[in-house]
Amino acid sequence: MKKNKFIAAVLLLFAVSACFGFVSAPTVKWVDFNASEWALRECLRYEQKFYGGDSGYDFSDAVAYLALKNGNRFSVSKDKKTLSGLVKRLESGEKMNDIFPESDYADYLRTCYRAVLGNMVGDYTDGEGGEVKHGLRCCFPLAAGHWYNHYDDFGNSRSFGYKRKHLGHDIMGSVGTPIVAVEGGTVTECGWNKYGGWRIGIRSDDTLRYYYYAHLRKDRPFAAGMEVGKRVNSGDVIGYLGVTGYSNKENVNLKSCSPHLHFGLQLIFSPEQEKGPKEIWVDLYALTRFLSSYRVTTAKDESGEHHVTSRRIWA
Numbered sequence: 509m510k511k512n513k514f515i516a517a518v519l520l521l522f523a524v525s526a527c528f529g530f531v532s533a534p535t536v537k538w539v540d541f542n543a544s545e546w547a548l549r550e551c552l553r554y555e556q557k558f559y560g561g562d563s564g565y566d567f568s569d570a571v572a573y574l575a576l577k578n579g580n581r582f583s584v585s586k587d588k589k590t591l592s593g594l595v596k597r598l599e600s601g602e603k604m605n606d607i608f609p610e611s612d613y614a615d616y617l618r619t620c621y622r623a624v625l626g627n628m629v630g631d632y633t634d635g636e637g638g639e640v641k642h643g644l645r646c647c648f649p650l651a652a653g654h655w656y657n658h659y660d661d662f663g664n665s666r667s668f669g670y671k672r673k674h675l676g677h678d679i680m681g682s683v684g685t686p687i688v689a690v691e692g693g694t695v696t697e698c699g700w701n702k703y704g705g706w707r708i709g710i711r712s713d714d715t716l717r718y719y720y721y722a723h724l725r726k727d728r729p730f731a732a733g734m735e736v737g738k739r740v741n742s743g744d745v746i747g748y749l750g751v752t753g754y755s756n757k758e759n760v761n762l763k764s765c766s767p768h769l770h771f772g773l774q775l776i777f778s779p780e781q782e783k784g785p786k787e788i789w790v791d792l793y794a795l796t797r798f799l800s801s802y803r804v805t806t807a808k809d810e811s812g813e814h815h816v817t818s819r820r821i822w823a
């Protein structure tokens with residue numbers, strides 16, 4: 509009898525959890541953002557082609573569609589065929605929502621790629637007022653006219669304090685190069701961190717993305733007025749490239765390291781993913797290459813402060 513009750517209880521528990529699993533949206537626990545630079549550029553090109561029509565084409569959904577058709581891998585030869593097939597169906601009058609397959613995995617990929625790319629492309633104007641355009645409106649983190657160099661270093665091992673993986677993207681450059689906010693949002697961290705040195709953290713307005721800019725310049729790391737709680741726009745100068753960090757003592761330069769920006773992007777779907785072992789960080793190499801086609805220009809004033817002189821304003 510006891511045994512039967514136990515089996516019944518287990519079955520009920522299983523049924524209830526299965527039921528909740530079925531009715532609730534899948535919780536995203538990790539995101540492998542694998543989109544290639546080619547896929548990002550081509551999907552943007554078609555976003556501009558279909559913009560204003562009724563196909564329902566969406567930049568991030570198109571990237572997710574390519575991912576879905578190739579097991580979340582990207583290859584130019586396969587993606588070319590998949591994308592041209594999608595475009596043909598849309599041109600023949602089918603709608604993106606009807607074409608996108610329905611499955612948990614399809615929903616998961618769509619959620620992941622939307623979380624990273626959902627705001628990257630949209631309406632903007634060149635400066636204040638003027639004609640509304642549509643396209644890439646998030647920018648490269650280093651202002652135009654300053655050299656940089658980078659390679660895919662996501663997941664490489666690091667060993668200060670304890671062994672861990674490199675959950676960001678390093679962009680080599682010169683000390684003092686203006687660093688601009690890739691996307692707007694609210695400054696949630698601004699100060700010294702024993703790993704990142706002088707660093708700034710910015711949370712996007714929809715709270716899904718946390719941008720992390722680290723190893724900023726010794727002595728004068730931040731743009732004037734930068735502080736926790738400040739609202740910044742995409743393209744605002746937030747600080748200056750440097751080489752600080754990996755020290756419990758403040759304002760110390762890294763030894764045996766050349767100046768670089770550590771650029772990180774964390775996705776936050778639920779509060780327990782904000783800090784700790786559940787953090788989700790994205791490989792930014794291809795995305796950074798994609799963003800390099802749009803860099804804001806800045807000019808230096810007498811006090812050495814850089815100010816943005818041209819940028820796309822979100823419409």
Ligand SMILES: [Zn+2]
Pocket residue numbers: 674676677678769770771
């Ligand atoms: Zn780094």
